[in-house]
Amino acid sequence: MTSSAKTSLVDPVDASVRLPVLVFFGCAACWLVLGTFLAALAAIKLVWPQFLDGFPFLTYGRVVPAAVNALVYGWASSAGLGIALWLLSRLGRVPLNYAVLPITAALLWNFGVFLGVCSVVAGYSRSILLLEFPGFVSVILFVAYLCVAVWGIVLFRNRAAGAVFVSSWYLVAALLWFPWLYFTGNALLIWNPVAGSAQAPIAAWFSSGVISLWLAPVALASAYYLIPQILGRRLVSYNLCQLGFWSFALFAAWLGTAQLVGGPIPAWMVSAGVVASVLLFIPVLVISLNLFGTLSGAYEATHWSPSLRFTVAGVGAFLLAYVAGAILALPSVAAVFDFTDVLIGQGALLLLGFVSMIFFGAIYYIVPRLLGREWECDGLIRWHFWLFLVGLGVAYTCLTFGGIVQGYALGDPAVRFESSVGFATPFRLVAALCAIALVVGSKCFAGLFFRTVLVVLEEPKSSKEAVAV
Amino acid sequence: MNRMPLLIFGTFLTFASAWLALVAYPYLTLGHLEPVVDEATGSLNPPTLSGLAVAGQKIYAANGCVYCHSQDVRPAYLTADIAREPEADPKVRRTVARDYLRSQPAFVGTLRIGPDLANYGLENRVAALNDIHRHLYDPRGVVSRSIMPSYRYLYKMRKISGQPSNDAVTGLTGPHAPAPGFEVVPSQDAKVLAAYLLSLKRNYPLPEAPEEPTE
Numbered sequence: 001m002t003s004s005a006k007t008s009l010v011d012p013v014d015a016s017v018r019l020p021v022l023v024f025f026g027c028a029a030c031w032l033v034l035g036t037f038l039a040a041l042a043a044i045k046l047v048w049p050q051f052l053d054g055f056p057f058l059t060y061g062r063v064v065p066a067a068v069n070a071l072v073y074g075w076a077s078s079a080g081l082g083i084a085l086w087l088l089s090r091l092g093r094v095p096l097n098y099a100v101l102p103i104t105a106a107l108l109w110n111f112g113v114f115l116g117v118c119s120v121v122a123g124y125s126r127s128i129l130l131l132e133f134p135g136f137v138s139v140i141l142f143v144a145y146l147c148v149a150v151w152g153i154v155l156f157r158n159r160a161a162g163a164v165f166v167s168s169w170y171l172v173a174a175l176l177w178f179p180w181l182y183f184t185g186n187a188l189l190i191w192n193p194v195a196g197s198a199q200a201p202i203a204a205w206f207s208s209g210v211i212s213l214w215l216a217p218v219a220l221a222s223a224y225y226l227i228p229q230i231l232g233r234r235l236v237s238y239n240l241c242q243l244g245f246w247s248f249a250l251f252a253a254w255l256g257t258a259q260l261v262g263g264p265i266p267a268w269m270v271s272a273g274v275v276a277s278v279l280l281f282i283p284v285l286v287i288s289l290n291l292f293g294t295l296s297g298a299y300e301a302t303h304w305s306p307s308l309r310f311t312v313a314g315v316g317a318f319l320l321a322y323v324a325g326a327i328l329a330l331p332s333v334a335a336v337f338d339f340t341d342v343l344i345g346q347g348a349l350l351l352l353g354f355v356s357m358i359f360f361g362a363i364y365y366i367v368p369r370l371l372g373r374e375w376e377c378d379g380l381i382r383w384h385f386w387l388f389l390v391g392l393g394v395a396y397t398c399l400t401f402g403g404i405v406q407g408y409a410l411g412d413p414a415v416r417f418e419s420s421v422g423f424a425t426p427f428r429l430v431a432a433l434c435a436i437a438l439v440v441g442s443k444c445f446a447g448l449f450f451r452t453v454l455v456v457l458e459e460p461k462s463s464k465e466a467v468a469v
Numbered sequence: 470m471n472r473m474p475l476l477i478f479g480t481f482l483t484f485a486s487a488w489l490a491l492v493a494y495p496y497l498t499l500g501h502l503e504p505v506v507d508e509a510t511g512s513l514n515p516p517t518l519s520g521l522a523v524a525g526q527k528i529y530a531a532n533g534c535v536y537c538h539s540q541d542v543r544p545a546y547l548t549a550d551i552a553r554e555p556e557a558d559p560k561v562r563r564t565v566a567r568d569y570l571r572s573q574p575a576f577v578g579t580l581r582i583g584p585d586l587a588n589y590g591l592e593n594r595v596a597a598l599n600d601i602h603r604h605l606y607d608p609r610g611v612v613s614r615s616i617m618p619s620y621r622y623l624y625k626m627r628k629i630s631g632q633p634s635n636d637a638v639t640g641l642t643g644p645h646a647p648a649p650g651f652e653v654v655p656s657q658d659a660k661v662l663a664a665y666l667l668s669l670k671r672n673y674p675l676p677e678a679p680e681e682p683t684e
Contacts, residue, residue: 049608062533176480197567198502272491
């Protein structure tokens with residue numbers, strides 16, 4: 001394919017970001033399959049501990065961090081970086097020059113994640129949630145991220161006059177917050193660790209920040225762009241957007257410490273975390289009202305637009321996850337349900353429900369525009385959607401109910417610890433089956449992605465058509 | 470709102486406020502806690518870890534024990550963490566920041582798929598080193614319905630030549646028990662891990678964590 005052929009069929013701005021964004025999405029799809037596979041393996045081991053027992057690299061305590069890191073840094077962060085680049089160039093109407101740098105950064109980022117996941121299964125983990133990678137790997141990831149973030153900010157700086165959208169605020173904020181967050185976490189906990197007595201609050205703030213200050217803003221940016229765009233409508237209220245953004249920025253930065261109630265940190269830090277989690281209800285409500293308000297009366301569009309279908313499901317998960325998070329942050333509730341499966345369900349809902357569903361929607365929207373060609377198979381998209389929706393919904397319900405039973409069992413000194421495990425087991429078994437459904441769903445998505453990209457690479461350029469919607 | 474300086478300054482300010490409170494403050498205060506001198510014995514609390522236990526901490530981290538086992542005893546007015554240990558002597562108390570002074574990293578934990586290990590090393594719970602090794606090698610041989618993974622990759626099965634080893638793990642049953650003429654001996658990693666687990670005792674007094682009534 002020559003570059004003139006690309007630009008004649010694809011919007012020139014899209015054509016300029018095509019390669020880096022496709023590299024990010026391709027790597028992300030591979031990590032998604034691997035991450036869900038490892039998560040399913042861990043879920044099976046939880047109910048059937050003899051399964052693949054006795055291999056150091058497959059032991060539960062290594063598979064879990066490998067799965068979490070593959071999903072957060074491999075899948076969600078790669079996809080998020082690709083979406084951020086595409087959105088910033090599209091919103092600002094700026095073509096991306098020197099695509100070599102973001103492509104190199106994309107490869108470097110994924111090489112770093114690969115090294116990190118290998119280190120974790122090989123037994124070099126530091127066992128701090130989302131900071132398991134060895135120090136040299138975090139340096140690679142940090143440098144790779146900075147390269148993309150600088151490019152993103154440059155795209156925003158050079159935007160066409162008047163072209164600022166709600167989505168841009170979230171993207172710029174996320175691109176600024178994550179390097180600071182990641183540098184802080186690594187500097188104080190990995191590269192030059194502080195005394196153990198100070199680590200608990202920093203680690204809790206870091207791990208919730210990766211979701212709420214990096215992945216969540218990118219997902220919200222995508223939802224704010226896609227819903228009005230697909231429906232051809234305007235957002236219900238611009239003022240609500242401002243209120244939603246600033247209150248989200250204010251409260252999301254303080255999350256994390258509420259789960260440490262009764263733990264080894266000053267009481268005011270727990271209180272700050274509780275207040276932030278509860279007050280976060282304001283932006284969550286405002287953002288949901290704005291997005292669902294824009295959608296009102298147009299839900300039938302989800303039938304023909306898979307992007308909209310995934311995005312709406314993701315916004316629903318966003319509302320549910322943060323409302324549940326506010327309830328779980330209340331000290332009397334946290335005292336019972338901390339340390340239970342409720343938190344596993346909560347994490348899955350945030351990462352795979354809210355963030356991933358919106359990212360799937362964005363990828364289903366972006367890739368046809370980059371390739372100048374529709375997706376190869378609608379059936380696979382439907383399978384992907386329903387496997388994820390049902391799998392996650394059932395898993396979340398089971399883990400929540402199992403966790404509630406487990407929490408009351410742990411809170412009763414007359415009940416032996418072993419019984420709390422026994423009570424949770426049937427719920428964990430169903431959750432493990434759901435995890436297998438998620439692996440199948442991820443394979444549908446990855447298979448479809450690579451099939452569509454390969455068809456475009458192989459076919460003669462004359463047969464391409466412009467994308468309808 | 471469409472001006473870049475306002476956007477950057479605003480997002481900087483919201484992030485910086487939380488960063489100062491939840492990162493800089495604990496770094497400056499909790500990060501510089503000192504051990505306390507015990508007036509009765511003159512020793513330092515929390516006590517220093519042995520070299521073996523420090524090495525064991527790394528094995529604990531490498532194998533991800535913290536994903537199932539917390540080390541966090543919460544106060545009695547809030548949870549049953551203390552009431553679950555009625556026989557402990559001296560009584561189990563809540564853990565505070567200073568308890569993690571020797572931990573690197575601090576294994577506070579987020580889930581209790583397995584029991585809390587903050588006081589695993591207290592004598593009344595663990596009879597002997599051999600029991601720890603048996604539990605790590607064959608968890609279901611010790612607790613029949615345990616879902617803990619077997620760490621038998623930290624042990625070596627070998628033929629007994631001459632005298633049996635002093636280190637050999639005894640009392641093993643089940644499919645992975647050594648055949649007659651064979652023995653299971655802990656590797657260095659297993660030895661240091663057991664030393665670390667035995668060091669987990671938060672039974673020394675600290676001024677900020679006085680004993681409290683359980684009811």
